Amino acid sequence: MKRRDFFLKSAGVGLGLGAAMSLGSFKTLTAGPSAFALPDMAAVRGGEPDVMFDRAIAAMGGMGHFVKKGQKVVVKPNIGWDVPPERAANTNPLLIKRIVQHCYQAGAKEVLAFDNTCDAWTKCYKDSGIEKYVKSAGGKMVPGNTEGFYQEIELTQGKRLKKVKVHELVLDADVFIDVPVLKSHDAAKLTISMKNLMGVIWDRRYWHRNDLNQCIADYATYSRKPDLVVVDAYNVMMKNGPRGVSKSDVVKMKAQIVTTDMVAADAAAAKMFGVDPASVRYIRLAHEMHAGNMDLSKLNISRIKI
Amino acid sequence: MNVHWLKKLRVAVSLLFLILTSLLFLDYRKMIPESWFSTVLSLQFVPSFLKFFTVLKISVFGFIVVIVMTLLFGRIYCSTICPLGILQDVTAYISRKFRSKRKGRYYYRKAKNILRYTILGITAVALVFGSTYLLLLLDPYSNFGRIMTYFVKPLLVWVNNLLSPLLARINVYYLYPVDLKPIKAAVYIVPVIILGLVLWLSVTRGRLYCNTVCPVGAFLGLLSKFSLFKFRFNTQACTGCHLCEFSCKSSCIDVVNRTVDETRCVTCFDCLTSCKLGAMNYTTRKALKTDPVIQPVQIRKSNRKTFNGDHDPGKRVFILGSLAFLAGIAGISKAKEYPKNAKPTTIPEKKNFPVTPPGSLSIRHFTDQCTACSLCIDACPTDVLQPAFLQYGLAGIMQPTMDYHSGYCNYDCVRCTEVCPTGAILPLKKEAKQTVQMGLAHFVKENCVVYTDETNCGACAEHCPTKAVHMIPYKEDLVIPETTDDICIGCGACEHACPTTPFKAIYVDGNEIHKLAKKPKEEKLENPLEKTEDFPF
Numbered sequence A: 001m002k003r004r005d006f007f008l009k010s011a012g013v014g015l016g017l018g019a020a021m022s023l024g025s026f027k028t029l030t031a032g033p034s035a036f037a038l039p040d041m042a043a044v045r046g047g048e049p050d051v052m053f054d055r056a057i058a059a060m061g062g063m064g065h066f067v068k069k070g071q072k073v074v075v076k077p078n079i080g081w082d083v084p085p086e087r088a089a090n091t092n093p094l095l096i097k098r099i100v101q102h103c104y105q106a107g108a109k110e111v112l113a114f115d116n117t118c119d120a121w122t123k124c125y126k127d128s129g130i131e132k133y134v135k136s137a138g139g140k141m142v143p144g145n146t147e148g149f150y151q152e153i154e155l156t157q158g159k160r161l162k163k164v165k166v167h168e169l170v171l172d173a174d175v176f177i178d179v180p181v182l183k184s185h186d187a188a189k190l191t192i193s194m195k196n197l198m199g200v201i202w203d204r205r206y207w208h209r210n211d212l213n214q215c216i217a218d219y220a221t222y223s224r225k226p227d228l229v230v231v232d233a234y235n236v237m238m239k240n241g242p243r244g245v246s247k248s249d250v251v252k253m254k255a256q257i258v259t260t261d262m263v264a265a266d267a268a269a270a271k272m273f274g275v276d277p278a279s280v281r282y283i284r285l286a287h288e289m290h291a292g293n294m295d296l297s298k299l300n301i302s303r304i305k306i
Numbered sequence B: 001m002n003v004h005w006l007k008k009l010r011v012a013v014s015l016l017f018l019i020l021t022s023l024l025f026l027d028y029r030k031m032i033p034e035s036w037f038s039t040v041l042s043l044q045f046v047p048s049f050l051k052f053f054t055v056l057k058i059s060v061f062g063f064i065v066v067i068v069m070t071l072l073f074g075r076i077y078c079s080t081i082c083p084l085g086i087l088q089d090v091t092a093y094i095s096r097k098f099r100s101k102r103k104g105r106y107y108y109r110k111a112k113n114i115l116r117y118t119i120l121g122i123t124a125v126a127l128v129f130g131s132t133y134l135l136l137l138l139d140p141y142s143n144f145g146r147i148m149t150y151f152v153k154p155l156l157v158w159v160n161n162l163l164s165p166l167l168a169r170i171n172v173y174y175l176y177p178v179d180l181k182p183i184k185a186a187v188y189i190v191p192v193i194i195l196g197l198v199l200w201l202s203v204t205r206g207r208l209y210c211n212t213v214c215p216v217g218a219f220l221g222l223l224s225k226f227s228l229f230k231f232r233f234n235t236q237a238c239t240g241c242h243l244c245e246f247s248c249k250s251s252c253i254d255v256v257n258r259t260v261d262e263t264r265c266v267t268c269f270d271c272l273t274s275c276k277l278g279a280m281n282y283t284t285r286k287a288l289k290t291d292p293v294i295q296p297v298q299i300r301k302s303n304r305k306t307f308n309g310d311h312d313p314g315k316r317v318f319i320l321g322s323l324a325f326l327a328g329i330a331g332i333s334k335a336k337e338y339p340k341n342a343k344p345t346t347i348p349e350k351k352n353f354p355v356t357p358p359g360s361l362s363i364r365h366f367t368d369q370c371t372a373c374s375l376c377i378d379a380c381p382t383d384v385l386q387p388a389f390l391q392y393g394l395a396g397i398m399q400p401t402m403d404y405h406s407g408y409c410n411y412d413c414v415r416c417t418e419v420c421p422t423g424a425i426l427p428l429k430k431e432a433k434q435t436v437q438m439g440l441a442h443f444v445k446e447n448c449v450v451y452t453d454e455t456n457c458g459a460c461a462e463h464c465p466t467k468a469v470h471m472i473p474y475k476e477d478l479v480i481p482e483t484t485d486d487i488c489i490g491c492g493a494c495e496h497a498c499p500t501t502p503f504k505a506i507y508v509d510g511n512e513i514h515k516l517a518k519k520p521k522e523e524k525l526e527n528p529l530e531k532t533e534d535f536p537f
Helices: A003-023 A051-058 A095-103 A121-127 A130-136 A166-174 A193-199 A206-207 A212-220 A261-271 A281-288 B005-027 B032-042 B045-055 B062-073 B078-079 B083-095 B112-127 B133-138 B140-169 B183-205 B215-224 B243-247 B270-274 B315-334 B361-371 B376-379 B413-421 B459-463 B493-497
Strands: A041-045 A071-075 A110-113 A150-153 A165-169 A175-179 A181-185 A190-191 A226-235 A250-260 A301-305 B229-232 B280-283 B385-387 B400-402 B436-443 B471-474 B479-485 B506-516
Touching: A003 A095, A041 A261, A051 A281, A051 A301, A071 A166, A071 A193, A071 B270, A095 A110, A095 A130, A095 A175, A095 A226, A110 A130, A121 A130, A121 B062, A150 A166, A165 A166, A165 B436, A166 B243, A175 A193, A175 B133, A181 A261, A193 A212, A206 A212, A206 B413, A206 B459, A212 A281, A281 B471, B005 B032, B005 B083, B005 B140, B005 B270, B005 B376, B032 B376, B032 B413, B045 B062, B045 B140, B062 B078, B062 B215, B078 B083, B078 B215, B083 B140, B083 B183, B112 B133, B112 B215, B112 B229, B133 B140, B133 B215, B140 B183, B140 B376, B215 B229, B215 B479, B229 B413, B243 B270, B270 B280, B361 B506, B376 B413, B376 B459, B400 B459, B436 B479, B459 B471, B459 B493, B493 B506
Parallel strands: A041 A301, A071 A110, A071 A175, A175 A226, A181 A226
Antiparallel strands: A041 A250, A150 A165, A181 A190, A226 A250, B229 B280, B385 B400, B436 B506, B471 B479
């Protein structure tokens, strides 16, 4: 779907709703929680990244359900590596752009994106395509390259990670959206939404030195959880992750998961990858620490095929 | 002939060169495209000379242009192209704004021939025997580069870092903080001495540095003896008023004998502008062999003594100022504290050779060819290039080396190979660079977190661009690093990422001569969702 089409169609839906409202009761027409329960998760297959997000977020009740007028939204893609989009080491830029557009349509005052990258950050922002796409949608890229941006918080439930420095943007945000890309990972097996949050903290070396899996789970218990999690599984790096060596590491999975629970998101994405979620230690730990739910059978999932 | 526009032209061209050259070194945000570097620096004498004899290509002919220019017009190189020369003109000009006209006068002095030709001679002989050490210390372009890199850039970044948080508060992120890696204080010795000498001499004695210390100045001075255009007195018109002498920063105009020492003249045209009578000419014609009409007034010796170094309070201020500045720099770049690991590592990294940048062929080629201008250090986007202290021995002080504690070499980046003006780092295409093996990764199991703490880490393999460092099964759920030598390029990503302290569990030992690495193997992978259209949950 082109951007123009999207706007036209949205306008059409709006007009239709307006016309219908003049005829009858307002409440029965819009999908409020009272009408029927919203799903816990929307899983989509077979579309382009932006189209899949349109469908998924609509199933989750629309972006207006998460972003209110005048709010400050912070989007956290994975921009860890200085590689082009087709290598799938970073989140798909088209998806990020569409999320930023949805936020503005829902009335966001400003939409900001950042990552504490592994490779040189200016190169990552540029070569991932994310900087360009975020800016084209009216969003702003924020640096995460110096310690001055990070403020220390305490993790009351943390086992190995008791204190950690978090980017002030996450602490200031009204709405925080975690947009990881699903990838293989040398040490953690997979990197998805919980592992992606290693890019909002300052000292990653500390995590690596002090039981990486436990630290990832510890941080997932932090009270400032993402308000929305969007897992990009359009291009998926099956091997040599998280950086990847060449394009041959990547397969076109054309899938996406939208939910509010990081543990559930990671469990569903792991299954798509062909890995048992319980075999990924930080998913299991996070579930045991009640950071979220990895038992997908307990969830109301909207499954969408395009 | 009295052509005032010549001075204006000289000033305009020199400022253009000074600004462009400075920008290359001060571009801490790496915004200048690589292609600009060779264009702007093509006329720098020493780099062009060194590169010409390395690549043996006529395309690197900048120094020949300078020689021809000198044979035609005299040492205009020193006044318009040499950044260190122009920098001295600027400091001399500014310092004279704070002095009375009389105090700011230059006076004719005898040439310090023994000193300047000895320095030139030793530099040339050393060069013939293959040592560029003296060029490294004395090349004016490289010294200018170091002044920019060691003093001006840190200052600029410091200002940037003061302003950027203020702007961030109002959500303006155009200026972002820059994490400048500190340069070891010991490496500052040479730049501090040269900067001090250049400032002091330019303020007190004009271009004395260029006419005593600088080997390029001495060499071009010798050529200037044969130059077509020269400054010559019109003895009939000259009244011996000394105004040209007072304006001559090279102290090379002898009004008493009506001669100009062309070996020291930097062709700045100031004397042309100063003479109101048209008695000073810049011309191809030989001077008329006539006796002067008017004998000049002899200037009293007391007037000549404008500056007495021994009792100058400015000297003390200068030294104190330099110390304060150094302390300031040390303060700006204070070392970061890392939290310690649970169990400190015990086995030191054993590095036999320092790592030289990609395209530098070998430690030998690199150290022979590099004049330590520091341009690659400024151009490097990851700060992996840092000035060496003793890694290359005492003679290699300030030459850049790959410092993997400071950063690691970006897999797709070839910026240093494109900006190096001397041929110490030769141009490489991206694909070629990705198979240049600068060094080899060595894994020290006993230092590794997986071994000592029995928890997963994998930071090294995570960062490895070729998977020369990869994880293999260890115990139960644990995986431990393993290295494959033939696809390792020695980029240092593993060493940089390794979290253990004080010693790393994986480090890169340099290759004395760069080798060729194999390309990583590729294999076709299956999409796990391909077989079904449903969801696996």
